[in-house]
Each structure stands twice: as C-alpha cells, then as structure tokens.
Amino acid sequence: xxxxxxxxxxxxxxxxxxxxxxxxxxxxxxxxxxxxxxxxxxxxxxxxxxxxxxxxxxxxxxxxxxxxxxxxxxxxxxxxxxxxxxxxxxxxxxxxxxxxxxxxxxxxxxxxxxxxxxxxxxxxxxxxxxxxxxxxxxxxxxxxxxxxxxxxxxxxxxxxxxxxxxxxxxxxxxxxxxxxxxxxxxxxxxxxxxxxxxxxxxxxxxxxxxxxxxxxxxxxxxxxxxxxxxxxxxxxxxxxxxxxxxxxxxxxxxxxxxxxxxxxxxxxxxxxxxxxxxxxxxxxxxxxxxxxxxxxxxxxxxxxxxxxxxxxxxxxxxxxxxxxxxxxxxxxxxxxxxxxxxxxxxxxxxxxxxxxxxxxxxxxxxxxxxxxxxxxxxxxxxxxxxxxxxxxxxxxxxxxxxxxxxxxxxxxxxxxxxxxxxxxxxxxxxxx
Amino acid sequence: xxxxxxxxxxxxxxxxxxxxxxxxxxxxxxxxxxxxxxxxxxxxxxxxxxxxxxxxxxxxxxxxxxxxxxxxxxxxxxxxxxxxxxxxxxxxxxxxxxxxxxxxxxxxxxxxxxxxxxxxxxxxxxxxxxxxxxxxxxxxxxxxxxxxxxxxxxxxxxxxxxxxxxxxxxxxxxxxxxxxxxxxxxxxxxxxxxxxxxxxxxxxxxxxxxxxxxxxxxxxxxxxxxxxxxxxxxxxxxxxxxxxxxxxxxxxxxxxxxxxxxxxxxxxxxxxxxxxxxxxxxxxxxxxxxxxxxxxxxxxxx
Numbered sequence: 001x002x003x004x005x006x007x008x009x010x011x012x013x014x015x016x017x018x019x020x021x022x023x024x025x026x027x028x029x030x031x032x033x034x035x036x037x038x039x040x041x042x043x044x045x046x047x048x049x050x051x052x053x054x055x056x057x058x059x060x061x062x063x064x065x066x067x068x069x070x071x072x073x074x075x076x077x078x079x080x081x082x083x084x085x086x087x088x089x090x091x092x093x094x095x096x097x098x099x100x101x102x103x104x105x106x107x108x109x110x111x112x113x114x115x116x117x118x119x120x121x122x123x124x125x126x127x128x129x130x131x132x133x134x135x136x137x138x139x140x141x142x143x144x145x146x147x148x149x150x151x152x153x154x155x156x157x158x159x160x161x162x163x164x165x166x167x168x169x170x171x172x173x174x175x176x177x178x179x180x181x182x183x184x185x186x187x188x189x190x191x192x193x194x195x196x197x198x199x200x201x202x203x204x205x206x207x208x209x210x211x212x213x214x215x216x217x218x219x220x221x222x223x224x225x226x227x228x229x230x231x232x233x234x235x236x237x238x239x240x241x242x243x244x245x246x247x248x249x250x251x252x253x254x255x256x257x258x259x260x261x262x263x264x265x266x267x268x269x270x271x272x273x274x275x276x277x278x279x280x281x282x283x284x285x286x287x288x289x290x291x292x293x294x295x296x297x298x299x300x301x302x303x304x305x306x307x308x309x310x311x312x313x314x315x316x317x318x319x320x321x322x323x324x325x326x327x328x329x330x331x332x333x334x335x336x337x338x339x340x341x342x343x344x345x346x347x348x349x350x351x352x353x354x355x356x357x358x359x360x361x362x363x364x365x366x367x368x369x370x371x372x373x374x375x376x377x378x379x380x381x382x383x384x385x386x387x388x389x390x391x392x393x394x395x396x397x398x399x400x401x402x403x404x405x406x407x408x409x410x411x412x413x414x415x416x417x418x419x420x421x422x423x424x425x426x427x428x429x430x431x432x
Numbered sequence: 433x434x435x436x437x438x439x440x441x442x443x444x445x446x447x448x449x450x451x452x453x454x455x456x457x458x459x460x461x462x463x464x465x466x467x468x469x470x471x472x473x474x475x476x477x478x479x480x481x482x483x484x485x486x487x488x489x490x491x492x493x494x495x496x497x498x499x500x501x502x503x504x505x506x507x508x509x510x511x512x513x514x515x516x517x518x519x520x521x522x523x524x525x526x527x528x529x530x531x532x533x534x535x536x537x538x539x540x541x542x543x544x545x546x547x548x549x550x551x552x553x554x555x556x557x558x559x560x561x562x563x564x565x566x567x568x569x570x571x572x573x574x575x576x577x578x579x580x581x582x583x584x585x586x587x588x589x590x591x592x593x594x595x596x597x598x599x600x601x602x603x604x605x606x607x608x609x610x611x612x613x614x615x616x617x618x619x620x621x622x623x624x625x626x627x628x629x630x631x632x633x634x635x636x637x638x639x640x641x642x643x644x645x646x647x648x649x650x651x652x653x654x655x656x657x658x659x660x661x662x663x664x665x666x667x668x669x670x671x672x673x674x675x676x677x678x679x680x681x682x683x684x685x686x687x688x689x690x691x692x693x694x695x696x697x698x699x700x701x702x703x704x705x706x707x708x709x710x711x712x713x714x715x716x717x718x719x720x721x722x723x724x725x726x727x728x729x730x731x732x733x734x
Contacts, residue, residue, distance in 0.1 A: 018440070160686065201606065202606060204579070209574075209575075209577040209606075209687075209690075210606035210607060212606060290720075291719070291720050292718070292719065354600075360715065361714075361715055361716065361717045362716060362717065362718045363717050363718055363720065363721075366718075393718075400600055401600065403598075403600075404600055407600060
C-alpha cells in the first residue's frame, strides 16, 4: 500500500493551513473600511422611471402588493392619469440636460448646488447651508444611513425601498408633506426645521426611524444633502416634464420662469435660472414660519365646548364647517386609498390611532390644518373671518381628544364610538 | 517540525487565557452595575465563569499534553479505553452536580429580577402580589428604534389599559429611557413588528419582546448618571463615562445594530419631575418654538 501523502507534501499542507488561518484572522481583524464617501466614478443616473403629471381621481380600496410601485405607476395612464417617460426625450436634449445637471449639482462624491463662483446664488447657498463641505459630509451620512431606502438619487427606490409601506419619500420632485411655512409665491417649500424634525423624531407610523443619536451636526449636514437631492431632482423633473409636455421645445421651458430675462434660451441657462428660483423659494419659506395667534387658556368647561365645536367642524358638511369626514371617513377608520402627487396610493390618516406622522405637538397638528398636506391632496383649511385661530384650535382639540374616548364629551363620544364605547380595543397604535 | 501543531494549539490556548486575564485591566469587562439585582446576576456570572474556566484550563491542558506526549514525542503508545464504568460515572455525575448546583443557585436571582417584593433568600416566597412600582413605561420596539412612552405623574391609573391605549398627556420619546435613582420602574415591553430584545447592560437586564404580547419587566437603578439643568434645558452628566446604553440583542433585521439608545437615571424624583415638565411643555407646545423643537431632543447630549 502506498502512503497517501509524502512527508514533504504533509509539511507543505501544514504550512498552507497555517497561512490560511493567519490570513483569515488578519482579514477579519482588519474590519470594514471606515471611509463612507462614494467612489469617484459614481454619478447620479439620469431619471428613468415615469414622471407622474396627473393622477387619477378615483379612490382605491387596496394597495398594490409589495415591490409593485413602478408597475402601479405604469397603470396610472389607464386609470385616467397622465405620465411621461423620460427615456423618450430626444437623445441630444437628454445628453445636454444630463451634462448640465452634473455641472450644476456635481456627483455623489462631489455634491454641490450651482456652479462654483456664481455671485447670484452664493448668498442663498450659504444661507441654506448648502456649501460643498456640508453636502459632502451629508452624502457620507446619507450613504450609510439613508441610501438603502431612499436610493442614490433620492428616488425612494433603494434596495429596501419598494418593500416597505408607506414607500420611502421620493425627494426628486421637491415636494414635502409636513410643512410649517407660509411663504408668498407659488412654490411652498418646507423650513429646515421641518426636515430636521423628521430626522430627529422619525416619522411615526412609517418605517422612518429617529436619527437623533447621530447628533445635531450630522443631522444638519443630512438635511443639507436632502435639500441638494431634492433641488437636483426637481430641476431634472421639471425640465424633463415640461420638455415632454411641450413637444421638446426648449423655448417653452422659460414659461416656467415668467420673471426671468435669459440671455440665451438653452437648457444650461434654464437649469441655472430654475435652480436660483428654487433656492429663492426655499429661502423664502425658511423665513416665513406659520405663527398662530397666542394660545388662549381653556378651563375644563371651555375645553369640552371647544371639542364639541371641533367635532362639528370635522364632521359636518354645513357651510361653516370643514367636512373632514369626506376623506377621513368614519374618523379615518374607513378611509379609502387615493393617489398622491408621486403616484403612490396613500390613505387619509386614521385619527383614532393617535399616530401623527408629522409630529404630535399641538402646533404640528395646527400646521397640518393651516398648511394642508399639499402633495397628498389634503387641502388647507380656509376660514373666512377673523376667528381662524379659534376654529383651528377647536379642531386641534377635537383631533387630539379623538383617540381617547374618556376625553370626549358624552354626546360626541356616543357619535364617534357608539353607546357601548365600541372601538376602544382598536386604539392601540397599528402599523397600518 | 513534528511538534508544530501541538505548539499552535498551546499558543492559541495560552494566548486566549492571557487575553482573558488581561481583559478586566484593559476595560474589556462588564459595564458598571447599577441595578438592584445586578449583584446577584454578576455573582452567578462569576460562579459559572469559575466553573467553565477551571474546566477549560483542565481539558485544554490535557489536550496539549496528550498531543505532545502521544503524537509528537511518541514517548509511549496511547491506549484506547472503552467502557470504563468508573470514569463514565464520574464525568456524568460531576456535570450533573454542577448543573444542579447552578439550577438551584440561580433561583433567588431569577425571582429577584421578576418579583420586586422578594425578601427571603431561599426557598423562594412567591407572594403573587402585584409589583409595587413608582414609574410606568411602555417601551415599544420596532425596526429599528425604541419608542418610549411615560405617563404624566409617573404612574398610570390603570396600567394594563394604559399600556394599550395611552393618554394624551403621555410623554413620547425615541431611544431614551429616563428614570430616577431608586425608582422601581415597570416597563410594559411591546414590539410592533418582529422579535426584539431589550438589553440594558448596566442594569443587567435583558428581555425579549414578542409580537402580540406585553412583557412585564422591572428594574431599579441604584445609581444616577444625569442631572437636569432647567436653566439650559440640558442634561448634565454626573459620572465621567456616564453614557449608559440601550441595545437590541435579538437579530431583528438589516439595521439591528442601529437599535441603540441611552439610559438616563436622574439623581432624584424632583430632578426627574423637573425634566419631565419641561419635556412635556415642548411636546404640548402651542406655539412656534424657536429653540429645541422636540421632547426627544431635551436629552441634549446626543
């Protein structure tokens, strides 16, 4: 019988195994790279998913399944909405726009807003804290903490994005839901505080967790980077949408900027002017928070009366009421799904749950009522006359008391929960 | 080269033992114990450590010795023993006795962790009484954060009902547990999605949160780490390395590692109440607040 291995090969095998073990230990011990920056060659890809121009009016009674977002948006056309495919832009316009976007906004590794040394926008960039250093720090944090849901371009289509409900926010249209600003002009943007609030507190009732432990500086940088993604996305979105709508006429792009006096009508000039316009809108919004009149004190009896008035405002269709039940059916317990401006299906909040995505402070609820939630079609409450604050606080009081039957006056409680206090068991916060 | 593998095993074992002995001096040891029942938990840990450490050294010593003597040096031929009744009885009886010892010795510690009013050492007196507590708290785990809710006035009137429905005047926090020194805290631990596990290393407390269930957990911290400064609205650390952690110890998904938080033990109930009132004022804000904007940020020290 021949030996299976000679002494020499056995020694070699010993050394080989030893070297392998040593190699593995070194490799494991070295850990992961601590450099969070994007690689140099990563660029923001040009938008390839459908642009939602108009959404269908009808409500839906259920959601498309997980991972079906793009399919569901593709169906919008058949349901009476309007969508455009950015891939249908002529090659030359697309290349030009892509080039201009890279010039204006850089790459994930070198993010910026506006070309360097543009005296007309530099002060705004500074005021909004969008300097390249802040954006770079933000992009690193974003890559580590946000990318997997919100995606490279902020499209809400990161690897885990399609699988959670509600879908992660798509920043690329410059639209935000929870806004506390009341600017003049038609572009309503969030205040920086609004974005920071979502980052700090998370968005209760969704998959967005709180990032408060990252620290204030990190959150500031993240907010800046989100503004960068949002402004870049909106410039891309509006340019592509208008071109597709207006039969690829570059001249007609400038109709979006009625006050501008462009020296040349090219995509490059438009991107520049439109970016400046957006920066102006953000700055205007940031400086104009909604400040309600001083809050009066309510004693118990006043409060009960106020809640009753709030109930009337919420549930009546009388001309002096707001008729919130039209959408928040059965106080939100039986709301139907509607399309929001991103083309996703959302449902008016179930207000008996005590879960408030935009924050639970009374002032947050006040802002939701006063400002509305524009992208999801929740209208702002309009009050004629000078008792606006009073009516809004009445409504806030009712909404706050609604999830807690014992806080409601008897007759209101009977109307909301029935005589036997039905529904108490369903008050626990749910993930719906 | 014949002795190569024996040496590798010897070096690895001696190295492991060396690191282990050095660990407490390098700061790689248990975090500071601040729990009323933490001493019992630590004592159990050291008992088990002594038993396993003894057998580790014994078995590894025999292993390396045998490798050298019978494998490399071939001083004599090893003999193969099969079916030695005395030996079999010995290594069945010894672990059996050790396990029985551990089984009995852990009962009082377990009871102390679960029953706050236990006084006798052994046998355990299960009184079946409700735990007398000073502070109620709902800890809701979800992917990937801890959402914490505490009632106004520290104790909820009907705790079981309150844990389900809550009140308008509850304080909501994320990733921050606040209590005060010597407070008997009752946590109603819940989860919104998958199984999580609440881990408070300084309190020697670990409890799984199961979907659909409310797990009762209690702790009592015997040391404080923060003091609230009403003038600045910030928490000030009392100890230099005062950051006490909350962690999740049940792999719960992609960002499991990010389910962290901070444990703040105030020095007194008055201090806690002052902090609570200010945090509550922010959460019940009816006006635009120009400084800090949420209750969760009153922790200040991020």
